Amino acid sequence: MTDDSRRAQTDAFPRIGRVGLDGMLVSFGDTLSEPANRAALAFRAALDHASPAGVEESATSLVSTFLRFDALRIDFDALRAEIGVLLNSRDWYAADLPGGRTLWRIPTVYGTDLAPQLAEAAEAAGLSAQAAADRIAATRVRVQTIGFAPGQPYLGELPKEWDIPRQTDLTDRVPIGALTVAIRQLVLFSVSTPTGWRHIGQTAFRPFRPESDAPFVLRPGDEVLFEAVDRETHERLRGAGPDGGAVSEAIR
Amino acid sequence: MSRRLIIQTAGPGMSVQDMGRPGYLAYGLSRGGAADRQAMAEGAALLHQDQGLAALEMAGMGGSFEVSHDTRIALTGAPMRASIDGAAVAWNASHMLAAGSRLGIGGATRGVYGYLHLGGGIDTTDRLGARSAHLAAGIGGLVAAGTDLPLGEDGDEDGAGGATGLTLPEDTRFDGGELRVVPGFQTGFFAEDEIIRFEATLFTRAARGNRMGVRLDPDGAGFASDAGLSVLSEIIVPGDIQITGDGTPFVLLAECQTTGGYPRIGSVLPCDLPRVAQAAPGARLRFRLVTPEEGTAIERAAAALRKGLRRAVRPLLRDPHDIRDLLSYQLIGGVTAGHDEGS
Numbered sequence: 001m002t003d004d005s006r007r008a009q010t011d012a013f014p015r016i017g018r019v020g021l022d023g024m025l026v027s028f029g030d031t032l033s034e035p036a037n038r039a040a041l042a043f044r045a046a047l048d049h050a051s052p053a054g055v056e057e058s059a060t061s062l063v064s065t066f067l068r069f070d071a072l073r074i075d076f077d078a079l080r081a082e083i084g085v086l087l088n089s090r091d092w093y094a095a096d097l098p099g100g101r102t103l104w105r106i107p108t109v110y111g112t113d114l115a116p117q118l119a120e121a122a123e124a125a126g127l128s129a130q131a132a133a134d135r136i137a138a139t140r141v142r143v144q145t146i147g148f149a150p151g152q153p154y155l156g157e158l159p160k161e162w163d164i165p166r167q168t169d170l171t172d173r174v175p176i177g178a179l180t181v182a183i184r185q186l187v188l189f190s191v192s193t194p195t196g197w198r199h200i201g202q203t204a205f206r207p208f209r210p211e212s213d214a215p216f217v218l219r220p221g222d223e224v225l226f227e228a229v230d231r232e233t234h235e236r237l238r239g240a241g242p243d244g245g246a247v248s249e250a251i252r
Numbered sequence: 253m254s255r256r257l258i259i260q261t262a263g264p265g266m267s268v269q270d271m272g273r274p275g276y277l278a279y280g281l282s283r284g285g286a287a288d289r290q291a292m293a294e295g296a297a298l299l300h301q302d303q304g305l306a307a308l309e310m311a312g313m314g315g316s317f318e319v320s321h322d323t324r325i326a327l328t329g330a331p332m333r334a335s336i337d338g339a340a341v342a343w344n345a346s347h348m349l350a351a352g353s354r355l356g357i358g359g360a361t362r363g364v365y366g367y368l369h370l371g372g373g374i375d376t377t378d379r380l381g382a383r384s385a386h387l388a389a390g391i392g393g394l395v396a397a398g399t400d401l402p403l404g405e406d407g408d409e410d411g412a413g414g415a416t417g418l419t420l421p422e423d424t425r426f427d428g429g430e431l432r433v434v435p436g437f438q439t440g441f442f443a444e445d446e447i448i449r450f451e452a453t454l455f456t457r458a459a460r461g462n463r464m465g466v467r468l469d470p471d472g473a474g475f476a477s478d479a480g481l482s483v484l485s486e487i488i489v490p491g492d493i494q495i496t497g498d499g500t501p502f503v504l505l506a507e508c509q510t511t512g513g514y515p516r517i518g519s520v521l522p523c524d525l526p527r528v529a530q531a532a533p534g535a536r537l538r539f540r541l542v543t544p545e546e547g548t549a550i551e552r553a554a555a556a557l558r559k560g561l562r563r564a565v566r567p568l569l570r571d572p573h574d575i576r577d578l579l580s581y582q583l584i585g586g587v588t589a590g591h592d593e594g595s
Contacts, residue, residue: 017437020489020519021547025437030484044278059278059487061511066277066487072552076544147485147511150281150389190280191390208280210391215380216279 151208204244265311295369305373314357330363363426371406474499
């Protein structure tokens with residue numbers, strides 16, 4: 001974190017704002033940082049535990065906790081005062097991550113024709129393709145948020161060399177399970193869609209399973225290792241179900 | 253045998269919808285549900301049943317249908333030309349559809365989304381607490397010709413079940429108009445004179461639009477924010493007005509994404525969202541900012557009106573002109589049938 005972002009956090013954040021008529025946003029920063037992301041996750045857990053009257057749903061974005069309330073029953077200012085008490089009860093930037101999180105190891109093919117932009121992304125990061133794949137495979141990343149598409153995780157934070165921009169032109173379509181990179185983050189695609197993120201790896205993991213009783217697999221705060229496998233292993237795992245060979249364990 | 257709705261032909265944008273599945277924002281799934289929730293309330297009032305029962309949403313174009321058993325139906329939302337066995341029937345009204353009769357629903361004459369409600373509702377499998385298709389997420393899908401849908405038991409909720417031939421006054425939400433907007437946490441990204449210009453501008457609903465949202469083209473220049481392109485992605489909710497890269501507003505609807513990085517100038521009130529969804533390409537719209545307190549009062553009044561819809565239901569009066577039409581339809585129909593048999 002730079003001195004500037006630290007100052008911004010202490011001066012202006014956390015900040016409570018409004019989203020539409022029935023949404024409240026508690027923001028812990030206006031740029032992505034590990035402490036702000038951790039604060040948002042920890043505050044949401046505390047909020048869910050406190051379960052204030054009239055709050056119907058909560059969620060987190062990269063650096064904020066969101067809550068939806070019954071605007072016809074609960075006055076925004078009264079709720080803000082109640083949330084403010086919880087917010088001021090401690091330093092959320094120093095809070096531990098909530099409990100009940102999971103570590104996932106997801107087999108990933110780096111590069112090849114399955115993930116054709118590894119070399120291009122590595123070059124933007126100033127690395128060889130092999131070094132780039134090795135470093136990403138060795139980095140344990142956190143699910144910073146789930147969003148844009150159902151079950152789709154944004155993961156980070158990657159080392160500084162991965163502060164590479166998104167492409168200006170969109171890739172026509174990446175498949176489900178595509179591992180993509182930009183701006184020190186990874187996105188593991190839950191839908192097949194056009195994207196500006198560079199496609200560096202391919203997994204056989206389906207983050208969203210609409211036909212299942214448990215359609216959402218990853219949760220904000222979970223951690224992931226994208227472990228390298230060869231193409232033959234990947235093809236075999238693809239036939240082994242929606243986990244694609246991924247294994248999980250509780251984070252103690 | 254269980255009651256079924258048989259879909260003989262289907263327009264391109266037909267799906268099962270209810271009030272959606274709130275509660276999954278944390279997992280990246282927006283609420284979804286009917287694009288026009290007011291139409292759901294109207295259908296429920298006409299059939300004296302719960303507004304959470306699923307109905308058939310028809311984007312722009314209906315289809316032709318039969319039922320396996322005599323079934324009460326109601327038609328709401330964007331007015332479409334409807335007939336039963338060739339005889340025109342009123343929109344925004346309830347009717348009895350006899351088993352084997354053919355219900356024809358044509359294109360929308362105003363608005364976008366028409367709804368076919370059925371006594372007992374559509375009883376497809378509940379997924380994550382709702383029956384509605386979420387097309388963007390791949391939950392459920394479009395309803396195709398040649399399929400049929402199970403119907404629920406048509407209960408007699410309050411002793412008035414079974415009644416048909418009822419109508420509600422037609423609403424004005426199909427022709428564009430004014431959208432009331434509350435400010436949000438990013439409204440401050442826009443300078444005061446940009447917001448004044450935003451309120452003074454007339455917009456045209458662009459051709460681009462679907463259940464995720466609609467683009468509104470301004471008369472004149474687009475709108476600039478002071479935020480630049482560096483805004484961090486934040487939670488998005490239906491109603492949010494994103495100002496996209498070229499300065500054009502995009503109003504998000506039921507099936508929107510759950511996070512987004514474009515700055516938002518404000519949010520359309522929930523009770524005005526049906527007006528957004530029902531604005532056909534070319535419809536003219538404008539925005540008016542209200543305070544959150546005013547917005548809450550407006551929303552409360554709209555909720556009271558929705559609650560009072562059952563009391564607003566009136567018997568459908570037959571215009572003598574319509575009856576003449578009806579007779580001529582039957583006459584022509586009979587002649588045609590005889591001709592067919594003889595050929």
